[in-house]
Amino acid sequence: xxxxxWLSALSRARANSMSSPLEEVNERLAAGGLSVSxxxxxxxxERREExxxxxxxxxxxTLAIMAVTEAVATSPCLSQERVARxxxxxQDAFYAIRDELPADxxxxxxxxxxxxxxxxxxxxxxxxxxxxxxxxxxxxxxxxTAEAESLGEYRIIDDEGRAYxxxxxxxxxxxxxxGWDGEGWADDWDD
Amino acid sequence: xxxxxxxxxGAPDFARASDNFARLVTHVASLYCAGGSSSVSVCxxxxxxxxxxxxLGIAHATPEEAARVLDVDDPIVLWHDGxxxxxxxxxxxxxxxxxxxxxMPPIRNMALRDTLASLGEVKKRYDVYFAxxxxxxxxxxxxxxxxxxxxxxVDYLEAWLAQLLAEARWIARFDVGxxxxxxxxxxxxxxxxxxNLYDLLLPHEGELVPARAG
Numbered sequence: 003x004x005x006x007x008w009l010s011a012l013s014r015a016r017a018n019s020m021s022s023p024l025e026e027v028n029e030r031l032a033a034g035g036l037s038v039s040x041x042x043x044x045x046x047x048e049r050r051e052e053x054x055x056x057x058x059x060x061x062x063x064t065l066a067i068m069a070v071t072e073a074v075a076t077s078p079c080l081s082q083e084r085v086a087r088x089x090x091x092x093q094d095a096f097y098a099i100r101d102e103l104p105a106d107x108x109x110x111x112x113x114x115x116x117x118x119x120x121x122x123x124x125x126x127x128x129x130x131x132x133x134x135x136x137x138x139x140x141x142x143x144x145x146x147t148a149e150a151e152s153l154g155e156y157r158i159i160d161d162e163g164r165a166y167x168x169x170x171x172x173x174x175x176x177x178x179x180x181g182w183d184g185e186g187w188a189d190d191w192d193d
Numbered sequence: 194x195x196x197x198x199x200x201x202x203g204a205p206d207f208a209r210a211s212d213n214f215a216r217l218v219t220h221v222a223s224l225y226c227a228g229g230s231s232s233v234s235v236c237x238x239x240x241x242x243x244x245x246x247x248x249l250g251i252a253h254a255t256p257e258e259a260a261r262v263l264d265v266d267d268p269i270v271l272w273h274d275g276x277x278x279x280x281x282x283x284x285x286x287x288x289x290x291x292x293x294x295x296x297m298p299p300i301r302n303m304a305l306r307d308t309l310a311s312l313g314e315v316k317k318r319y320d321v322y323f324a325x326x327x328x329x330x331x332x333x334x335x336x337x338x339x340x341x342x343x344x345x346x347v348d349y350l351e352a353w354l355a356q357l358l359a360e361a362r363w364i365a366r367f368d369v370g371x372x373x374x375x376x377x378x379x380x381x382x383x384x385x386x387x388x389n390l391y392d393l394l395l396p397h398e399g400e401l402v403p404a405r406a407g
Binding site: 054058059064066069097100101106107108 | 218219222223225226227228229231232233234235237238
């Protein structure tokens with residue numbers, strides 16, 4: 003079975019499972035006293051298709067615009083006059099950044115970084131023009147994780163301030179690589 | 194999990210099968226992203242879809258055959274059943290690998306050594322959830338009869354090890370010392386070259402000393 007034609011059903015399955023994007027976006031924007039129109043949502047949907055095609059990505063879960071809107075709704079840099087255009091810029095930036103990061107970086111960290119970057123730069127178009135690494139500096143969790151990984155271990159702090167470190171090297175194991183006659187596969191070879 | 198095909202006795206429901214596949218790939222993609230990302234690259238999506246298709250046993254199926262498999266109430270249960278079956282087959286592959294290692298006489302060839310060491314780690318290397326269709330090990334040793342390159346995942350490993358076991362059993366019929374003596378004459382660099390030991394020994398069968406029983 004060629005799996006590719008079946009992938010087109012992905013967007014259909016997601017569309018069937020979603021309620022109205024207009025309502026969902028406006029529910030999130032309400033926190034900042036903002037709103038978009040049905041025409042704005044149509045424009046955002048078109049920009050989303052273009053951005054996904056540009057980044058060569060398939061979206062299967064909650065639309066990225068939801069995470070972006072939730073993160074930036076209360077930003078002082080958004081205004082009712084420009085909110086739709088700015089959301090479109092930030093949505094473009096989201097997919098471009100998403101494509102440069104591994105799958106285990108959550109969407110929420112990208113949205114958090116976009117919010118921090120928007121507040122710092124003050125203009126969504128300028129944020130969209132920044133390199134991914136520059137934008138991601140505004141996500142505290144992303145920076146902490148990147149620093150921990152550079153040290154070869156992952157560290158988390160629980161609600162009571164206790165630190166837990168995870169060192170991947172300690173979890174390495176090798177139990178199945180004995181050679182014949184009991185000799186190790188790499189014993190005393192004059193390769 | 195029940196299919197509808199037998200109940201209706203007619204053609205499978207293609208729309209339901211298609212939706213089920215989309216639902217299943219969405220589920221697997223969500224697991225792949227650990228719930229953190231809502232999108233993957235087209236390349237990753239294709240690989241995940243290929244993995245799902247392989248784990249369901251429909252990688253080479255016609256659309257109708259695939260629809261019959263996917264025309265079920267719960268495709269996620271179907272996928273888990275496929276994963277369980279693949280895990281059992283990987284256990285069998287490991288048993289086959291142990292048999293090859295036990296049978297193969299200690300004739301040193303780097304490609305064979307590295308390949309068998311890699312295959313011994315198959316349980317650690319095989320990503321049954323997200324890359325079930327891929328061959329998880331580094332296979333450098335050349336078989337006398339190459340296996341079908343169209344085989345995927347566990348199918349390839351089973352065929353490859355079965356062929357190697359047949360070759361190892363033939364070599365094991367002979368005394369190791371006589372095998373090594375022949376190899377050193379026929380191909381002095383048999384340790385380092387990507388050669389097949391069976392192919393090198395077969396033309397010299399008359400020079401090989403039968404192995405002592407027991």
